[in-house]
Amino acid sequence: MATQTAVNLAGLTRNDYKGAPSTLCQGCGHNSISSQIVAALYELNIVPENVVKFSGIGCSSKSPTYFLNRSFGFNGLHGRMAALATGAMFGDVTLKAIGVSGDGDTASIGMGGFKHMVRRNVPMVYIVENNGVYGLTKGQFSATAEKGLELKRQGRNVFGPVDICMEALASSATFVARSFAGDPKQVKEILKAAFSHNGIAVIDIISPCVTFHNKEDSFHSYTWGKAHESPLHDISYVAPRDEIYIEDYEEGTTQEVTLHDGATLVLKKLEKEYDPCNIYDAYRVIEEAERNHWLLTGIFYIETEAPTLFDSHNLVETPLNRLKPEELRPAAETLDKLMANFAQ
Amino acid sequence: MATQTAVNLAGLTRNDYKGAPSTLCQGCGHNSISSQIVAALYELNIVPENVVKFSGIGCSSKSPTYFLNRSFGFNGLHGRMAALATGAMFGDVTLKAIGVSGDGDTASIGMGGFKHMVRRNVPMVYIVENNGVYGLTKGQFSATAEKGLELKRQGRNVFGPVDICMEALASSATFVARSFAGDPKQVKEILKAAFSHNGIAVIDIISPCVTFHNKEDSFHSYTWGKAHESPLHDISYVAPRDEIYIEDYEEGTTQEVTLHDGATLVLKKLEKEYDPCNIYDAYRVIEEAERNHWLLTGIFYIETEAPTLFDSHNLVETPLNRLKPEELRPAAETLDKLMANFAQ
Amino acid sequence: MSQLQPAAVKDGKTAGKKIVNEFCMTFSTINGSGSATANTILLRSLFRMGIPVSGKNIFPSNIQGLPTWYSIRLSKKGYLARVEKDDIVVAMNPATISTELDFMVPGAVLFYADDIKVDLPREDIVAYPMPVRKLIKEAEVQPNLRDYVANMVYVGIVAQMVGIDMNVIYGTLDHHFKGKKKAVDSNWAIIQSAAKWAQENLEKRDRYFVEKMPPLKDVIMVDGNTASALGSIYGGVQFTAWYPITPASSLAETTIEYLPELRTDPATGKATYAVVQAEDELAAIGMAVGAGWAGLRSMTSTSGPGISLMGEYLGLAYYAEVPVVVWDVQRVGPSTGLPTRTAQGDLTQIHFLSHGDTQFVILLPGDAKECFEFGWKAFDIAERLQTPVFILTDLDLGMNTHMVKRFDYPDRPMDRGKVLWEEDIQKLVDEGKAWGRYLDMDGDGIPYRTIPGNRNVHAAYFTRGTGHDEMARYTEDQHSWENGLNRLKKKLEGNKQLYPKPVVEKMAKAKFAIIGYGSTGPAIQEARDLLAEKGIPTDFLRIRSLPFSDDICDMLHAYDRIYVVEMNRDGQMRQLLAMNYSDCGAKLHQVSHTDGMPLSAEWIFNTILALEEEK
Amino acid sequence: MSQLQPAAVKDGKTAGKKIVNEFCMTFSTINGSGSATANTILLRSLFRMGIPVSGKNIFPSNIQGLPTWYSIRLSKKGYLARVEKDDIVVAMNPATISTELDFMVPGAVLFYADDIKVDLPREDIVAYPMPVRKLIKEAEVQPNLRDYVANMVYVGIVAQMVGIDMNVIYGTLDHHFKGKKKAVDSNWAIIQSAAKWAQENLEKRDRYFVEKMPPLKDVIMVDGNTASALGSIYGGVQFTAWYPITPASSLAETTIEYLPELRTDPATGKATYAVVQAEDELAAIGMAVGAGWAGLRSMTSTSGPGISLMGEYLGLAYYAEVPVVVWDVQRVGPSTGLPTRTAQGDLTQIHFLSHGDTQFVILLPGDAKECFEFGWKAFDIAERLQTPVFILTDLDLGMNTHMVKRFDYPDRPMDRGKVLWEEDIQKLVDEGKAWGRYLDMDGDGIPYRTIPGNRNVHAAYFTRGTGHDEMARYTEDQHSWENGLNRLKKKLEGNKQLYPKPVVEKMAKAKFAIIGYGSTGPAIQEARDLLAEKGIPTDFLRIRSLPFSDDICDMLHAYDRIYVVEMNRDGQMRQLLAMNYSDCGAKLHQVSHTDGMPLSAEWIFNTILALEEEK
Numbered sequence A, B: 001m002a003t004q005t006a007v008n009l010a011g012l013t014r015n016d017y018k019g020a021p022s023t024l025c026q027g028c029g030h031n032s033i034s035s036q037i038v039a040a041l042y043e044l045n046i047v048p049e050n051v052v053k054f055s056g057i058g059c060s061s062k063s064p065t066y067f068l069n070r071s072f073g074f075n076g077l078h079g080r081m082a083a084l085a086t087g088a089m090f091g092d093v094t095l096k097a098i099g100v101s102g103d104g105d106t107a108s109i110g111m112g113g114f115k116h117m118v119r120r121n122v123p124m125v126y127i128v129e130n131n132g133v134y135g136l137t138k139g140q141f142s143a144t145a146e147k148g149l150e151l152k153r154q155g156r157n158v159f160g161p162v163d164i165c166m167e168a169l170a171s172s173a174t175f176v177a178r179s180f181a182g183d184p185k186q187v188k189e190i191l192k193a194a195f196s197h198n199g200i201a202v203i204d205i206i207s208p209c210v211t212f213h214n215k216e217d218s219f220h221s222y223t224w225g226k227a228h229e230s231p232l233h234d235i236s237y238v239a240p241r242d243e244i245y246i247e248d249y250e251e252g253t254t255q256e257v258t259l260h261d262g263a264t265l266v267l268k269k270l271e272k273e274y275d276p277c278n279i280y281d282a283y284r285v286i287e288e289a290e291r292n293h294w295l296l297t298g299i300f301y302i303e304t305e306a307p308t309l310f311d312s313h314n315l316v317e318t319p320l321n322r323l324k325p326e327e328l329r330p331a332a333e334t335l336d337k338l339m340a341n342f343a344q
Numbered sequence C, D: 001m002s003q004l005q006p007a008a009v010k011d012g013k014t015a016g017k018k019i020v021n022e023f024c025m026t027f028s029t030i031n032g033s034g035s036a037t038a039n040t041i042l043l044r045s046l047f048r049m050g051i052p053v054s055g056k057n058i059f060p061s062n063i064q065g066l067p068t069w070y071s072i073r074l075s076k077k078g079y080l081a082r083v084e085k086d087d088i089v090v091a092m093n094p095a096t097i098s099t100e101l102d103f104m105v106p107g108a109v110l111f112y113a114d115d116i117k118v119d120l121p122r123e124d125i126v127a128y129p130m131p132v133r134k135l136i137k138e139a140e141v142q143p144n145l146r147d148y149v150a151n152m153v154y155v156g157i158v159a160q161m162v163g164i165d166m167n168v169i170y171g172t173l174d175h176h177f178k179g180k181k182k183a184v185d186s187n188w189a190i191i192q193s194a195a196k197w198a199q200e201n202l203e204k205r206d207r208y209f210v211e212k213m214p215p216l217k218d219v220i221m222v223d224g225n226t227a228s229a230l231g232s233i234y235g236g237v238q239f240t241a242w243y244p245i246t247p248a249s250s251l252a253e254t255t256i257e258y259l260p261e262l263r264t265d266p267a268t269g270k271a272t273y274a275v276v277q278a279e280d281e282l283a284a285i286g287m288a289v290g291a292g293w294a295g296l297r298s299m300t301s302t303s304g305p306g307i308s309l310m311g312e313y314l315g316l317a318y319y320a321e322v323p324v325v326v327w328d329v330q331r332v333g334p335s336t337g338l339p340t341r342t343a344q345g346d347l348t349q350i351h352f353l354s355h356g357d358t359q360f361v362i363l364l365p366g367d368a369k370e371c372f373e374f375g376w377k378a379f380d381i382a383e384r385l386q387t388p389v390f391i392l393t394d395l396d397l398g399m400n401t402h403m404v405k406r407f408d409y410p411d412r413p414m415d416r417g418k419v420l421w422e423e424d425i426q427k428l429v430d431e432g433k434a435w436g437r438y439l440d441m442d443g444d445g446i447p448y449r450t451i452p453g454n455r456n457v458h459a460a461y462f463t464r465g466t467g468h469d470e471m472a473r474y475t476e477d478q479h480s481w482e483n484g485l486n487r488l489k490k491k492l493e494g495n496k497q498l499y500p501k502p503v504v505e506k507m508a509k510a511k512f513a514i515i516g517y518g519s520t521g522p523a524i525q526e527a528r529d530l531l532a533e534k535g536i537p538t539d540f541l542r543i544r545s546l547p548f549s550d551d552i553c554d555m556l557h558a559y560d561r562i563y564v565v566e567m568n569r570d571g572q573m574r575q576l577l578a579m580n581y582s583d584c585g586a587k588l589h590q591v592s593h594t595d596g597m598p599l600s601a602e603w604i605f606n607t608i609l610a611l612e613e614e615k
């Protein structure tokens, strides 16, 4: 008797969410994030054909090959994922988009495009696999490298790090989170919430580069992260159809946020009083964390009602890329009318 | 008997600070800013030969032709002033740099370069002549255009504006201010303080485009600005050699900040309790102003001690561009030594 | 105020001869003063009188206060190119009047605002003062409209003096202001009073007249950018990402203007298209490539500096095989150059754009009608070949108003190329056929593509600019690379039937051929007539696309000498021809020149003549 | 574990003949395993034995876990090009062993880690197992170092079997680890034990031997990027802005490595230079242009994708006349292509980079020595001509280690070009001479420039990419534009004495000429010898710069047939030659090919032979 393979509500196995074997280094943080993307989508019962993947160039940007073989994907140019994805998503706005970028890809060369994509609130899960270094080109400083960091061949970094979450916030992002590849459960829960969000969901995931930047005492390493990660809250994602049931429920210690598709985000507050719907709180804790060199994780900010880029375009119901020629070429009479107007 | 022309402490007349006649539209905010640049430098007794000017492309970016004829200047590419200036300033770090950009130039195409220049704390007065529109290409939306703005041929702007000051702050700018071309006195005082600052001084100046975007009810117009400008404080710049004397001095109502070159910035607080050395205050008021559509002006933030880009390079005293060939080409023996090492 | 006394025509040679519908008028004004309306009214009125006309605007790269010229050429013979001399100058700008005098032919006419000090050094010019201030004062115009209205004064006076039909002017006004009565009336009033003043006060002492001609059949007046925008719309454009830049902005802006009318669902009012103003050209092309990949008819429009920023993405589109249409409305470079002047200087750049071995399809419309035609055809070509297609126009073609045959509605259905949807993929699977994104199944170098949103489980593939094999898998394998790249070459060079063929015009016993392309056509045609008059008949080959049509090869072999006429310094088309047709290189002669002005027939004629004499 | 029994050589033809110092060894490993050190030790040891060697690294575009090959060619005749077949393969990667077998010559040798299952289909190969695991186990290596140490096992075994001097290996180890005793000892221990194992367990059944040769005089081993970095430093580079990209990164990184030692003030320890890692290539070139304008010897280094982003700024530098040096270490494009493979595919792109009519000086070093030489000369040329100068190398030249003559110290003083400082300007003023930034005072097309920081009141000017006249004033005037642009052409084409001339090598009674450039020189030279052996003597012209030297024109006229050999699909140099020398186009034949691998002599020989036969 053959063993039954487990399937999700979409009738798919975990295998259906897999990608090609990874060619990243063993132990690379990016690999563990890919696994959580697979897990999150499997658990969310999202059919891979309904997802489209994007990336730039870098080790991180290779990741989309390593999950969701059955989804279309486009590995674009270094630092230019934002524009590519923005244009591509107009093809069929019913698709869910996920983008994977690196800290070099997003915060160095890609800063401008990233900021403008966020500003347009393009509905997409935008993951920055942040290791503070250029992995694929062998260990130069990226713009998120911590000040004072020393790297072989590169000397000492004299600049303060770009804070992806702060940048997202300054550009009016509607979902801003930080996580740590060494905390897979949190990564997964945040991913699920992000997929339920209608708008840009920026997730800055500290993802150690074990080959070029994994010194115990550096912010982007596993060791440091494991020792210092400080979550703002415990995050549980509750699917639209499920009943909310949280252990250890205690008055005033949790906050619920209803997401676009009806799912609920349950945040169990830890230590700090924190309201992720309050933008001032977000600015404050991000700035505080940066200043004090804390690896503060969690969902910093979420705004569920903002219109997306597509809302403002008032598109026909049919996905644009399925329109028929006759829907695209105006009738001959219209040209006659125009010509009459241009004529003598 | 000829009339004596007034001269400043550098022995120069105002004329010595002039540029070519402006070819901008009559009444353009940019022209009034050029005048204040002339006035500030004249009053600061800065010799024009010690200044170097930069700009991108746009009406605003034409301005450097209209002041300081006796200074070198480089009108670069659209959106790419930051890099040009960063490289150029290495030539002679004793020069004072002023850059004039537009909102399109800085916040649309130039976003990435701008952010990275700020992050490097390149010592430069960086002025954004912000009119919320592309002037030179005839009235398209720029990234600082207010949400909901309607412009001829362009329709309605659906995106929130980029806030230059917020962006500067998020990139750890060390001097962040906003002013209004319709308030020449404030523009001038802020400029003076900026020239005394050792680091990047970002000044976002609302500067109406009278031709394409000057509707009474729009944020970037003269009329609206004049009616709604709300200064954080009264700003007085006191030169290093002068004694501080402020009228109406009242205990606790002023704050003094000593600038890099020994000058003092005296801020007379208006309405709000505000400390421009406190970054949280800065985030808060900028966010508040944006959200509430206030034209809040003044110096939002100043940090006088941060090292500049050049501090980290430990350059020789002589300006690099005056080094002699023998200081640049290593001696022949050094090559022999290297070759020995590469040989069998 | 030094009032200039009208001088009599002293040039014996030309005096007396009446010149009808064959001259050039230049209006010298200051930009930002609203003269565009006045000039348009005059241009259109002449057009309505059946006279072949063309208008060329020479404007500065600023918004207000600098010299601007607008030249209208009337030519009953139908010549529409720029001429280098003026017959009539209307001078509203004191700063430039002495320059204008230099360009006036003997017997020319000068209309000038009478508050300008004119020191007329030439006796062969007829000068008429225009009491602009006085007429405005009498008209009791609001102060803020005075500059604008001043231009209507010259409309009235010039119309009166050369004989433009006043009823036609009224009709044109009505058309221009879309029947808005108040605007029509107020402008009409001032035009009329100016005409009346001229009638009463000026004695006609010059030789220039306009006269009605038979109606121009099936002819329209339109600027190239509008034609391009409409061509794109009738080509079914679904996505445009653009960034403002002169002289391309009005192309995208015109799509914004017409799309809501032409391309929204009548029932729901919803759009079948999207236009995004990007944050820069890197983003514009990135978005356009993304949309092309996602199955949309996608385009961007820009000018030289934008192209220089788009190289990296276009190399990706070439290699990953993404259809996208790129308009380059050329201006004068290098660098920011002369943003408001015209040139054909981006040809070689685009041909060799992006690193590594790339190659791009380039279409070269010769007039506004072809802008429309190539506008819709470009999508067919791009989607059929799954590759970027460039369309090169220039400022002269794009921004000036041209007289041209009316546009023809597309004569064939849209070609969306080799696209596999769910059923198509399933059919292949069911038939046990292997589909690979980059597999050349038909032997024409063109693979089949699927489009995101295709929900068949076998449809998805991963797109990348890195090495990939026929199945779209990542590979660094030498042979996959080389085969892939060679197939791309085959794809573009083996399907030449898709590209517009050159247009050939012959004269009997032609001594040599002239090659040209784009906006210089009218000047070349006129120069050929001048040469023919000198006893030198020529043939003309107008190139309309790259990769070169095979016809060109035959043509090149048929002549001993070929002059390649273009508007750039380096003779870029000649360079490309010499490179492609090595055995003909020696007979290709460069006739090129770039100073920002459209080429004149005179310059082409003189240059070729000189080269002929040299040989 | 299927243990493969050593097979005897069966190929009768080759058996027995001893092959000394004339073969190729390939080490097949997995990247990230640290094999680079092992390979370098072997390469350098052979070099120290006086044997001409070259090493070529074929590595994937990832960091760890994928197949990597390192080939060492020994050639007592001095041939240094890539060969397509292997004589010896050292197989450490089970995944690729079957591929490797395909490339082995009859009689070849296979060393393989004995935990690899080898199914040896060929009887003509000698196979030696290597007990890698066992030896590592015995050596008691820390677990995290095992992969790395495994490579030292093959160093010992191969050295023992082909006869590399163990003392030399020790010396090389010492050199490699800069005398760090612990590292030297631990590696030495494993190498020795491996060699001992081989001595005791393997019977030599193959024909390959190395033997000491006389010392190579004045020869060094170095990679091109190091040579380029040093050339820049000895050229007095003051400012570098760069952005990481393979294969260019190590160029900038090497300047960072050497500058502190070579270019700080000994008294104060302060720097006479600055290196900035920019946020992208747009910024890198922007900074470099800024610094060049401000009077610094300024450069950037990148590869294809970076060049595609730099077009706009380089057009500005060309037109505004700013000196700057740009290194392009070419990799395979289009697009991201094969980032770790070599090509010469950016030539036409760069020649036509940026919109409008532009033109760039391009230097084409043929080996590491010329990388050094052109490195310093490029600054002289850039500053003399006030224009961007490109230096094109490629991955093979840049990243592989080459044997080359030692570098010569610059033989002439720096040329900072026509720069006016305070006194110079004052002198002109005092003499009543007008200076204008773009005034051609000497008639050579090169104006004088001042530099920001010059405090003379007359020194300043305003720099722009928009139209300007000789006095650097803004203008849209037609003649100023055209004159300015023509002067730029004259500047670059009228001062050709500044550019490196082509190198010509002749054979008596040459049947035709071969043209080549850059890293393909060694392969071409070897191919010429092969052709000569076939009775076809040839001449060779190695182009070293563009604009083309006048010598080239003469050369072209001297032959009936010319084969242009290069590493790209489109024959880019041939294209440029055909374009420039129209009358010679027909005799220029394309011999080009790009699959990511350096060209081999064999391929060149075969291709030319085939073309010769066709004709």
Ligand SMILES: Cc1ncc(C[n+]2csc(CCOP(=O)(O)OP(=O)(O)O)c2C)c(N)n1
Binding pocket: A057, A058, A059, A060, A061, A077, A078, A101, A102, A103, A104, A105, A106, A129, A131, A133, A134, A135, A136, A137, A142, A209, D243, D244, D245, D246, D281, D305, D306, D309, D336
């Ligand atoms: C235009 C361009 N410049 C440079 C490169 C080289 N490059 C490839 S990946 C990379 C950096 C990647 O860093 P990051 O985004 O942080 O990703 P990681 O490898 O660290 O995951 C660079 C500079 C490129 N591919 N394209």
Ligand SMILES: Cc1ncc(C[n+]2csc(CCOP(=O)(O)OP(=O)(O)O)c2C)c(N)n1
Binding pocket: B057, B058, B059, B060, B061, B077, B078, B101, B102, B103, B104, B105, B106, B129, B131, B133, B134, B135, B136, B137, B142, B209, C243, C244, C245, C246, C281, C305, C306, C309, C336
């Ligand atoms: C690469 C490039 N793209 C586009 C342009 C066209 N362009 C010139 S100025 C300008 C916008 C200027 O707007 P802004 O910076 O706000 O200046 P303003 O004119 O409003 O002062 C644009 C898009 C250009 N010069 N270069």
Ligand code: SF4
Binding pocket: A023, A024, A025, A027, A028, A029, A030, A059, A060, A131, A135, A136, A208, A209, A210, A211, A212, D063, D064
């Ligand atoms: S180099 Fe670093 S980022 Fe790249 S795959 Fe390896 S560990 Fe990950």
Ligand code: SF4
Binding pocket: B023, B024, B025, B027, B028, B029, B030, B059, B060, B131, B135, B136, B208, B209, B210, B211, B212, C063, C064
């Ligand atoms: S168009 Fe606007 S920004 Fe430009 S000069 Fe005129 S008023 Fe100023």
Ligand SMILES: [Mg+2]
Binding pocket: A058, A060, A102, A103, A104, A129, A130, A131, A132, A133, A134, A135, A142
């Ligand atoms: Mg990284």
Ligand SMILES: [Mg+2]
Binding pocket: B058, B102, B103, B104, B129, B130, B131, B132, B133, B134, B135, B142
């Ligand atoms: Mg603006």
